[in-house]
Amino acid sequence: MAFLGTLFGLKPAAPERVEKAAKAPIFTRVSPGSAVATPRRYDRLAREGYQQNVVAFRAINLVAKALASIPFAVMQGERRLSDHPIINLLSRPNPRLRGENFLYNFVGYYLIAGNAYAFAAGPEKGAPKELWLLRPDTVSVIEGSDGLPAGFEQQVAGKKQRFDAGAVLHWKTFNPLSDWYGLAPLEAAATSIDAHNEGSRWNLALIQNGGTPSGVLYQEDSDHILTESQFKALKDQVESKYTGALNAGRPLLLEGGLKWQDMGLSPKDMDWTAAKNVSAREIALAFGVPPQMLGIPDAQTYSNYAEARQSLYEDTIIPIAHDIAAELTNWLGPKFGDSVRLVPDLDDVPALAEKRARKFDRIAGAAFLSDAEKRTILGFKAKTGDK
Numbered sequence: 437m438a439f440l441g442t443l444f445g446l447k448p449a450a451p452e453r454v455e456k457a458a459k460a461p462i463f464t465r466v467s468p469g470s471a472v473a474t475p476r477r478y479d480r481l482a483r484e485g486y487q488q489n490v491v492a493f494r495a496i497n498l499v500a501k502a503l504a505s506i507p508f509a510v511m512q513g514e515r516r517l518s519d520h521p522i523i524n525l526l527s528r529p530n531p532r533l534r535g536e537n538f539l540y541n542f543v544g545y546y547l548i549a550g551n552a553y554a555f556a557a558g559p560e561k562g563a564p565k566e567l568w569l570l571r572p573d574t575v576s577v578i579e580g581s582d583g584l585p586a587g588f589e590q591q592v593a594g595k596k597q598r599f600d601a602g603a604v605l606h607w608k609t610f611n612p613l614s615d616w617y618g619l620a621p622l623e624a625a626a627t628s629i630d631a632h633n634e635g636s637r638w639n640l641a642l643i644q645n646g647g648t649p650s651g652v653l654y655q656e657d658s659d660h661i662l663t664e665s666q667f668k669a670l671k672d673q674v675e676s677k678y679t680g681a682l683n684a685g686r687p688l689l690l691e692g693g694l695k696w697q698d699m700g701l702s703p704k705d706m707d708w709t710a711a712k713n714v715s716a717r718e719i720a721l722a723f724g725v726p727p728q729m730l731g732i733p734d735a736q737t738y739s740n741y742a743e744a745r746q747s748l749y750e751d752t753i754i755p756i757a758h759d760i761a762a763e764l765t766n767w768l769g770p771k772f773g774d775s776v777r778l779v780p781d782l783d784d785v786p787a788l789a790e791k792r793a794r795k796f797d798r799i800a801g802a803a804f805l806s807d808a809e810k811r812t813i814l815g816f817k818a819k820t821g822d823k
Contacts, residue, residue, distance in 0.1 A: 477623065478549050478573035485622040485629050486548055491716045492622065492629055494730050495723040496547045503744070504540040508761055509781045511732045512774070521563055521773055526764075529567035530557075538567065541754070545572050547606055547723065550618030555606040556771065563772050570604070577606065577616040605767045625722035632715040650738070683816070724752035742790065749785060757782075 446634055485492045507801070508526060510517045517523075527535040546552040549572035556564035570590055578598070580586035588604045590597050608618030720727045726744040757780035765777045799805065 457791070462790075474519060477620070480550055481620055481622040481626070483714070484633060485625070489629050489633055489719070491632060491719045491730055491732070492625065492723070493718055495725045496544060498725055498729065498748075499547060499723060499752060499756070500540045500543040503543045503757055503760070504536045506753070506757050506785065507781045508764070508778045510776050511775050511779055517776065520772075520776065522768055524778065525564065525768075533569075538569065539760070541569055542758075544567065546609070546618075547621050549573070550609045550611065550620035550623070550771070551575075552607045554607075554767075555599060556603050556605075560600075564768075575604075579616060605763060607763050613654075621722050625719045628715040628718035628722075632712055633714040635715065643765065643801065662757065724748070754780070754782065 473642055480705045486496060487493070494701050510520045510522055529535060533541070542554065551572045553570035553572060553575045555570055556569045557566040558564035570588075574590050574592050576589050576591075577585050578587040578601075580601075585601045585606065587601050588606070589598045590599070609621070611619040613616060613619075614678075625816060627646045686780055716730070716732045720730050721730065726747055728741065728744040729748060761778040768778075769776055
């Protein structure tokens with residue numbers, strides 16, 4: 437410690453101060469201030485990444501809809517409860533949304549912003565009556581000195597409202613540069629999204645300009661320079677007769693010693709299709725979606741679509757479903773006053789049916805297991821008289 441103090445020109449800390457500082461970590465904002473990253477960038481990420489990019493749009497909806505289709509079971513110890521207030525709350529969180537739409541929107545915010553907020557409306561103590569989603573760009577975290585949020589503040593239409601920390605569930609991704617906000621998957625894929633979007637815009641502009649790269653008209657005979665009226669007439673003629681999809685392929689008639697010189701690269705020279713497919717695969721990678729499921733050409737990583745779909749569930753959907761269940765359990769469980777937990781019910785997921793059938797066949801054919809052991813492994817209660 438004395439060496440470090442000498443090296444940085446600092447005095448060694450007193451023993452009692454060191455002992456106090458060691459009791460808890462110090463949480464501070466990393467510069468540049470990432471605490472305001474979500475409000476500042478959410479609209480741009482949502483517009484460029486979700487509204488204007490078909491690959492990201494499809495990937496986000498695919499993951500969100502798959503997660504919304506998985507029901508949650510309420511467990512108390514090892515016993516599954518068929519009736520519990522938490523089941524009713526999640527099936528109809530509020531008058532506007534059903535449970536599936538609530539989870540769909542909740543996951544959508546999470547994938548676009550890296551942060552998703554749910555507000556529990558009801559008494560300060562006890563079970564909430566309704567659950568509402570808060571748009572990420574309207575919410576900011578009130579930072580606490582102990583590393584936990586002191587509360588949340590929402591600003592909509594110039595009006596501010598504060599919520600207690602326990603009233604809001606803040607589900608966020610890991611962010612190495614912020615203690616308070618998550619890192620948006622769209623932000624990680626931003627470069628690929630920009631490249632993909634610019635490729636689409638370039639292609640559209642090329643089509644609108646007759647499928648011809650940009651070029652220049654020039655005149656070699658300097659003794660007969662075009663007048664301003666001649667130049668304007670020529671420009672109007674090119675724009676009206678030689679640009680646009682309907683004029684594609686029409687020959688350009690040049691007079692007065694004019695010549696045409698290409699000033700851009702053709703789609704073949706740019707290898708435009710291959711570059712756009714690479715960007716699409718990188719976008720799919722950011723969301724954990726096999727490219728084959730998004731219709732991206734030359735993405736035959738899996739031998740068939742069923743394998744790709746199974747990989748999507750095992751590598752992306754199921755881990756996120758367990759994460760949502762754990763977050764909801766820690767947030768809602770204490771509010772209902774009993775030791776219950778939420779777990780995703782994967783028994784009816786169609787993508788896992790084939791794998792589930794193979795497991796049943798394998799266990800059923802295990803001669804060294806008793807019927808009671810087989811039922812236990814498969815998650816069923818043992819029957820009376822099983823051996």
